[in-house]
Amino acid sequence: MTSHARRLPPASSLRxxxxxxxxxxxxxxxxxxxxxxxxxxxxxxATWLAIRGDVxxxxxxxxxxxxxxxxxxxxxxxxxxxxxxxxxxxxxxKAVKALTIVIDxxxxxxAATFTFGQRRADLALSTRVRINSYSFVRAIVEADDGTLYxxxxxxxxxxxxxxxxxxxxxxxxxxxGKMKVxxxxxxxxxxxxxxxxxxxxxxxxxxxxxxxxxxxxxNYSGLQMNQLTQLYIPARFVNDIEVSxxxxxLFAMEGGISLSEDPTIxxxxxxxxxxxLDVKAVDTDGEVFSGAFAIEPxxxxxx
Amino acid sequence: xxxxxxxxxxxxxxxxxxDAGAPAAAGDAxxxxxxxxxxxxxxxxxxxxxxxxxxxxxxxxxxxxxxxAAVAVVxxxxxxxxxxxxxxxxxxxxxKPIRYVVNTHVHPDHLLGNEAFRGEGxxxxxxRKLARALAxxxxxxxxxxARQLAPADAAGIELVPPxxxxxxxxxxxLGGRALVLEAHPTAHTDADLTVLDEATGTWxxxxxxxxxxxxTLDGSLTGWLAEMDxxxxxxxxxxxxxxxxxxxxxPAALAPQRRYLERLAAGVRREIAAGRSIAxxxxxxxxxxxxxxxxxxxxxxxxxxxAYQELEWE
Numbered sequence: 001m002t003s004h005a006r007r008l009p010p011a012s013s014l015r016x017x018x019x020x021x022x023x024x025x026x027x028x029x030x031x032x033x034x035x036x037x038x039x040x041x042x043x044x045x046a047t048w049l050a051i052r053g054d055v056x057x058x059x060x061x062x063x064x065x066x067x068x069x070x071x072x073x074x075x076x077x078x079x080x081x082x083x084x085x086x087x088x089x090x091x092x093x094k095a096v097k098a099l100t101i102v103i104d105x106x107x108x109x110x111a112a113t114f115t116f117g118q119r120r121a122d123l124a125l126s127t128r129v130r131i132n133s134y135s136f137v138r139a140i141v142e143a144d145d146g147t148l149y150x151x152x153x154x155x156x157x158x159x160x161x162x163x164x165x166x167x168x169x170x171x172x173x174x175x176x177g178k179m180k181v182x183x184x185x186x187x188x189x190x191x192x193x194x195x196x197x198x199x200x201x202x203x204x205x206x207x208x209x210x211x212x213x214x215x216x217x218x219n220y221s222g223l224q225m226n227q228l229t230q231l232y233i234p235a236r237f238v239n240d241i242e243v244s245x246x247x248x249x250l251f252a253m254e255g256g257i258s259l260s261e262d263p264t265i266x267x268x269x270x271x272x273x274x275x276x277l278d279v280k281a282v283d284t285d286g287e288v289f290s291g292a293f294a295i296e297p298x299x300x301x302x303x
Numbered sequence: 304x305x306x307x308x309x310x311x312x313x314x315x316x317x318x319x320x321x322d323a324g325a326p327a328a329a330g331d332a333x334x335x336x337x338x339x340x341x342x343x344x345x346x347x348x349x350x351x352x353x354x355x356x357x358x359x360x361x362x363x364x365x366x367x368x369x370x371x372a373a374v375a376v377v378x379x380x381x382x383x384x385x386x387x388x389x390x391x392x393x394x395x396x397x398x399k400p401i402r403y404v405v406n407t408h409v410h411p412d413h414l415l416g417n418e419a420f421r422g423e424g425x426x427x428x429x430x431r432k433l434a435r436a437l438a439x440x441x442x443x444x445x446x447x448x449a450r451q452l453a454p455a456d457a458a459g460i461e462l463v464p465p466x467x468x469x470x471x472x473x474x475x476x477l478g479g480r481a482l483v484l485e486a487h488p489t490a491h492t493d494a495d496l497t498v499l500d501e502a503t504g505t506w507x508x509x510x511x512x513x514x515x516x517x518x519t520l521d522g523s524l525t526g527w528l529a530e531m532d533x534x535x536x537x538x539x540x541x542x543x544x545x546x547x548x549x550x551x552x553x554p555a556a557l558a559p560q561r562r563y564l565e566r567l568a569a570g571v572r573r574e575i576a577a578g579r580s581i582a583x584x585x586x587x588x589x590x591x592x593x594x595x596x597x598x599x600x601x602x603x604x605x606x607x608x609x610a611y612q613e614l615e616w617e
Contacts, residue, residue, distance in 0.1 A: 073582055077604035081612065083582040126580065163443050167522055167609065168493040169435060180616060184578035210578075214615065224439060233439065262612065266580075 038134040039105060041154055047104040048136060055102055055110060056140065056148060064151035067091065068123075070139040072153040079160035081128050081260045086139045088123040094143040095119040101127070103258050105135035107161055107223065111258035117249030119144070124210070124268040128260040130160030130221070161257065162223045172261075175216040177289035181277055182212040183296045184266070209295060212266040213243060215281050221257040238263050240282040245295065246274020271295065334391035335365070335380075340541050340549055341503035343369045343480070345396070347389065348549060349380075351516045351597035354412060356453035359384045363412040364545055366507065367393050368500050370477020373402035377498050377507045377543075379416030382448070382456045386416025401425050403475055405484065406465065407509025407545065408492045409436040410521070411444045417463035428475070429465035430486045430494035437464050469496055487511065490527035491520070504540030506553075514547030517596035518560050520567075520606040524613055528564055531557055563592050571610045572617075581611045 039047070071085040090096060101111040111129050123141065131137070138152040215238060222235025241253040241263070250269050280290040337345040346366035354360050360381025367376045367389070374393060379386040393401065405428045406414045414437075417427060441462050449457045467473070475482040480502050487495040491510045498507040510519070511527075511534065520527070535554035542553050570588035579587065585604040593599050 071582070073585075077585055078608045081581075081608055083580060085580065085582070128581070159443055159446065162446070167613070168489045169432070169439065170493070171489075182615065184575075216616075224442065229438075 038156070038158060040134075041136075045104075045136065048102075048138070051102075051104065051109055055100065059146075059148055061140065061148045061150045064088070064139070064141070064149040068139060068141050068149045068151045070137065070151050070153050072137050072155050074154070074156060076131060076155055076157035076160075078163075079132070079157035080130050080163040082131050082137075082155060082157055082160065083126065083128050084137065084139075085126045086123065087125075088139075088141050088149070090121045090141070090143055090149075093121070094145055094147065095121060096123045096141055097144045098142040099123065099125065100138075100140040100142075101129065101258075102138040102140065103129060103131055103135050104138070105133045106130070106258050107132060107221075108256045108258050110256060112253055112255040114251050114253050116251050117244070118270055120270065122268070126212075126266040128264060129258050130163070130260055131155055131157035131258075132161040133158045161221050172216070172218045176218075177281070177287065178216040179279060179281070179289060179291040179293075180214045181279070181291075181293040182214065184210060184212060207271040208268055209271050210266065210268045211277060211295070212264060213241070213279055214262065214264045215241070215279075215289065216262055217281075217283060219257065219259055219261045219263060223257070236283060236285055238281050238283045240280075241265065242280045243267075244278045245269070245272055246276060248272055248274070250277075333388060334395050335361070335385070335388045337366065337392050338549065340366075340543065341500070341505045344500055344503055344505045344541070345369075345392070346543050346549055347392070349546070351546065353598070353601065354381050354448075354451040356451075356456070359456050360412065360415060360448075360452055361385045361388075362546075363410075363510075364543060364547075364549075365389055365413070365416070366543060367401075368477060368480070368482060368498075368505075369397050369399065370480035372399065372478025374399050375403040375405060375475060375477055375482055375498075376401060376420060377405050378407055378413040378509070378545075379404055379420060381412040382415050382452055383419050383460060384416075384456050386419025389416060390419050402477065403428050403467075403482075405429070405475075405482075405496065405498055406433060407496050407498070407507065407511075409433055409440060409494050410492065410510065411448065413509070413545070415444070415448065415460060415462070418461050421463060426466045427463055428467040428469065428473075428484065428496075430496040431468040431470040433494040433496070434464045434468065436492065436494045437462055487530055488526055489523040490530040491518070492522040495522070495530075499539070504538075505543065506537070506539040506541065507543045508534070508545065510545035512542065512544040512556060513560055514544045514551060514556060515597055516546035517592075517599050517602045518563060518606070519602050520564075520609045524564060524568055524610045528561075528568065531561055531564075559595060563589070563596070566592060567606060567610050568614065571607060571614050575611065575615050581608060584608075584611050 068088040076082045096116055099114040102109050103111050134156045136152045137155050138150055140148055140150045142148055217238050219237040220233050220235055222232055224233045237257050239255055243250045275295055277293045277295050282288050335347040337347045340346050346364060348364055349362050352358050352362045354362055362381055365378040365380050367374055380389055401420055403426055404420045448460055469484050469486045473484045483499040485497050495511055535557055539553050541550045542556055543549050567589055571584055574584040585607045588607045589603045
C-alpha cells in the first residue's frame with residue numbers, strides 16, 4: 001500500500017540554516033531553562049509582535065472571531081502531542097486559499113503551512129503539534145482575495161520540542177513511512193458545508209468527506225541530544241505532504257519540527273467522485289513515501 | 304529583623320553551595336526507612352507523589368538484597384539525595400560491597416540516584432534498550448529535575464547509564480545468592496527489567512506493577528496487557544511493585560492494574576470508532592476509575608493520549 005523512493009536531498013544550506021537557528025536558540029535557552037518562569041501571556045504576545053513580520057510581512061490581519069476558530073487544550077497533557085482543531089467559514093463568497101499554524105514560543109514558530117486545491121468557504125482541519133513553552137498558538141487563514149484572518153489560543157505546555165516522544169525507538173524506524181487513512185464518522189459537524197455562488201456540484205459528487213492521514217515518522221526535531229555522544233540527534237522530519245483525489249489537489253503542506261511525531265492531518269473535502277485518495281510525503285532526508293487509499297463511503301452508505 | 308533574615312539567607316545559600324559541591328557521602332543523609340520483605344531483602348516504600356522539593360524525589364519504591372559476599376541495589380530513587388539516603392540505609396545494616404545497581408527502567412524517579420553509588424567495583428545493570436532510552440531522554444530529564452527539585456538537589460546531577468545490558472535473562476551472583484534478571488518486551492516502557500531473588504522468591508517488578516498509584520503508560524498498552532498475562536502465570540512468594548504497598552499476593556496484586564488498562568484500551572477503541580478526537584478522548588476515557596487511584600487526574604489524560612496514538616493504528 002505504501003512505497004519508498006529516493007530522490008535528491010533538499011538543498012543542504014536550508015537544513016544547515018534550520019539546524020543553526022535551532023542550535024542557537026537552544027544554546028541561548030538552556031541557562032535560562034533551569035528554574036525559569038514560564039512566559040506570561042503578555043510576554044508571548046510580545047513574541048508574536050516580534051515575529052509577525054517574518055510570517056505575514058506588513059499585511060493587515062483581520063480578527064477571526066466568528067469566522068475562524070482554533071481549539072486546543074488550555075493545559076496540554078503531553079507537550080509533544082498537543083491536538084489542534086481548526087475550523088472556518090468565510091463570509092462574502094470567499095474561499096480558503098491557505099492556512100498557517102504558528103506557535104509563538106517554539107524554536108521554529110511556523111509549524112505548518114497548508115494550501116488548498118478546492119474552492120471552499122469552509123475549512124475543518126486537525127493536527128498535533130509540539131509546544132516548547134507556554135505560548136499562543138495561532139491559525140492564520142488566507143482567503144482567495146488576499147484577506148488574512150487570525151484566531152489564537154493560549155496553551156500551557158513545555159518541553160515539547162525536546163521531549164522524548166518515542167515510546168519504542170526500535171519500532172519507530174521499523175515502521176518509518178507507513179501510512180494509514182481513517183474515515184472517522186462525523187461525531188459532530190465541525191464545519192457547515194456551504195456552496196459557493198456559481199458552483200454547481202456534479203451529480204453524486206458533492207459529498208463531504210472527513211479523512212485522517214497518518215504517517216509513521218519520528219519527526220526528530222534536531223533538539224534532542226544523545227547524552228552519551230554529546231551529539232544532537234540529527235533533525236529528520238516530514239517537511240512536505242501532498243494529498244489529492246483522482247489527480248485533483250486537495251492540499252499541500254510544508255511543515256517543520258513543530259509537528260508531532262507520527263504526523264497526522266484530519267481534514268474535510270468535497271468528494272469529486274474519484275475513488276482514491278493519493279498521499280505523498282517527503283522527509284528532510286529526501287525519502288519519499290506514498291500511498292493510494294480507497295475513499296470510503298460513510299457509515300450507513302449514504303452517498 | 305531584616306539583618307537576621309539576610310544572615311539566614313546567606314547561611315542557607317552557603318550551605319547549598321557546600322552541598323552542591325560536596326561529594327556524595329553516606330553520612331550526609333538520614334537513611335531511608337526500609338522493611339525486610341524477606342530475609343535479606345529490604346524495600347523502601349515511597350509515598351504517592353510527584354517529584355517536588357519537599358520529597359527530594361523520593362516517590363518510587365527502591366530496595367536492596369544482601370548476599371554472603373555482596374549487595375545488589377534495585378533502583379536508586381529520584382535524586383542523588385535519595386540515592387545517598389538509600390546507601391545510608393544499606394550501610395546501617397551491612398558493610399559488604401555494592402556489586403550491582405540494577406535499574407528496572409528509564410524513568411527518572413527510579414534512577415536519578417545512581418550517581419550516589421558510583422564507586423570501585425559497582426556495576427550498573429539495565430535492559431539492553433536502557434542506555435539508548437536514557438541517552439535520548441537525558442536533556443529532558445535534567446531540565447525537568449531542575450524545575451521539580453530544590454536547586455541544591457538538582458545541581459550537577461549526572462545520569463549514569465548501565466555498564467551491563469540484559470537481553471533475555473541474566474543471573475547475578477551475590478555470593479551464595481542468585482538474582483535472576485529478565486528483560487521484557489515493550490510494556491510500561493521499552494526498557495522494562497525485573498529482578499527475582501531466587502532464595503526467597505521475591506520479585507521486584509519495577510513499574511510493570513503499580514499498586515494504588517495510577518499506572519502510567521510510556522511504552523505499549525497492548526504490549527503491557529500481553530506481558531501481564533505472562534507475568535501472572537509465574538509462581539512467586541513476594542512481589543515488590545514500583546509504587547505502592549509491598550507483598551499483596553500474586554497474581555492478586557495485578558487485578559486493579561489489569562482492570563484499569565483493559566478499560567483504558569476498550570474506552571479508547573470506542574472513542575476512535577465513534578470519531579471522537581484525541582482531545583475529547585482524554586476528557587472522557589477512564590472516568591469510572593478516578594476514585595480508585597492516587598494521581599489519577601495527573602496521569603489519566605496522558606495515558607489516554609498515549610493509548611489513542613497507539614490504538615488508532617489498529
